[in-house]
Amino acid sequence: MKTKWIKRILIICTVAVCIAGCGKKDNKEQDALRTYGINCLASGDYEEAIEAFQGALDQNVGSIGEKEIDLCFYKARAQYMGGFEEDAIETYTNIIEYNGSAEAYYLRGNLYFSMGETELALSDYDSAVANDKKNYELYLGIYEAMEAHGMAEDGQKYLNMALEIKGDGGNDLLQKGCIYYYLGEKDKAIELLEDALEKKVYEANFYLAEIYTESGEVERAETYFAAYLESGIADSTSLCKMGENQMACGNYSQAITYFLAALEMEEVPNKQAIMKNVVVSYEELGEFASARAMLEDYVELFPDDEAAARELIFLQTR
Numbered sequence: 001m002k003t004k005w006i007k008r009i010l011i012i013c014t015v016a017v018c019i020a021g022c023g024k025k026d027n028k029e030q031d032a033l034r035t036y037g038i039n040c041l042a043s044g045d046y047e048e049a050i051e052a053f054q055g056a057l058d059q060n061v062g063s064i065g066e067k068e069i070d071l072c073f074y075k076a077r078a079q080y081m082g083g084f085e086e087d088a089i090e091t092y093t094n095i096i097e098y099n100g101s102a103e104a105y106y107l108r109g110n111l112y113f114s115m116g117e118t119e120l121a122l123s124d125y126d127s128a129v130a131n132d133k134k135n136y137e138l139y140l141g142i143y144e145a146m147e148a149h150g151m152a153e154d155g156q157k158y159l160n161m162a163l164e165i166k167g168d169g170g171n172d173l174l175q176k177g178c179i180y181y182y183l184g185e186k187d188k189a190i191e192l193l194e195d196a197l198e199k200k201v202y203e204a205n206f207y208l209a210e211i212y213t214e215s216g217e218v219e220r221a222e223t224y225f226a227a228y229l230e231s232g233i234a235d236s237t238s239l240c241k242m243g244e245n246q247m248a249c250g251n252y253s254q255a256i257t258y259f260l261a262a263l264e265m266e267e268v269p270n271k272q273a274i275m276k277n278v279v280v281s282y283e284e285l286g287e288f289a290s291a292r293a294m295l296e297d298y299v300e301l302f303p304d305d306e307a308a309a310r311e312l313i314f315l316q317t318r
């Protein structure tokens with residue numbers, strides 16, 4: 001018992017690196033700093049975002065709750081996006097040592113992968129699933145990360161582990177449908193996703209739209225996309241992904257529809273990537289005036305992107 005208490009004290013001291021201060025302050029100020037930090041993150045001002053999230057953390061220490069952990073995740077993301085990888089690793093490590101978060105293990109693993117530390121990444125992935133064995137999205141996320149780094153075949157072991165999760169509810173059908181899609185079993189994936197829709201899991205529309213887009217059944221894909229938008233559960237990340245899939249298929253007009261819908265969302269943390277995609281899509285269509293208008297807005301929001309500034313000069317001559 002004594003050992004456990006010593007360990008708990010050491011954990012609290014470690015996480016204090018991320019959450020500094022002593023005493024509880026006005027939550028309104030904390031919330032305002034959090035919102036400001038998220039806005040800075042969306043606009044690419046990563047150092048300002050880091051300061052805002054740390055300032056929010058300073059408002060409430062002594063009692064570490066979900067809000068503080070959430071702020072640490074945002075801070076780590078800003079650190080990574082700003083190029084401060086080692087700082088992000090430290091922040092994720094603080095979270096892990098405080099509560100053993102599977103999400104923190106997973107995100108730290110992704111970061112290690114991007115830094116070329118494959119063994120550390122795979123070790124973190126194993127720790128992540130060990131701490132959250134019934135989280136389908138965790139297994140899928142790990143597979144996607146490994147696929148992106150040329151290890152899709154090795155990553156299939158995580159997909160097969162996820163298939164062993166027991167359950168036949170709507171979410172189980174949705175997730176297993178996605179898994180079979182990744183495993184290349186299209187018909188089985190469609191069957192399960194349709195079953196998920198019958199149980200009113202409307203997110204299945206997104207994946208069905210993806211499957212039919214990739215198989216060239218554009219009209220059918222459009223039906224599912226429209227249903228996905230009408231469901232009210234769409235977010236900027238999923239819409240961006242759908243747009244990128246359309247770009248890969250050469251359907252630039254449809255891609256723009258998805259991207260512009262994403263930009264209309266209340267929260268658009270991936271605004272920079274989406275706006276770039278819009279510019280590229282307009283250029284591919286030869287609609288240079290529209291590309292220039294979007295790029296002008298982009299340069300105003302992200303003035304540090306020198307390549308975009310040069311591209312704007314080019315477009316102004318078209």
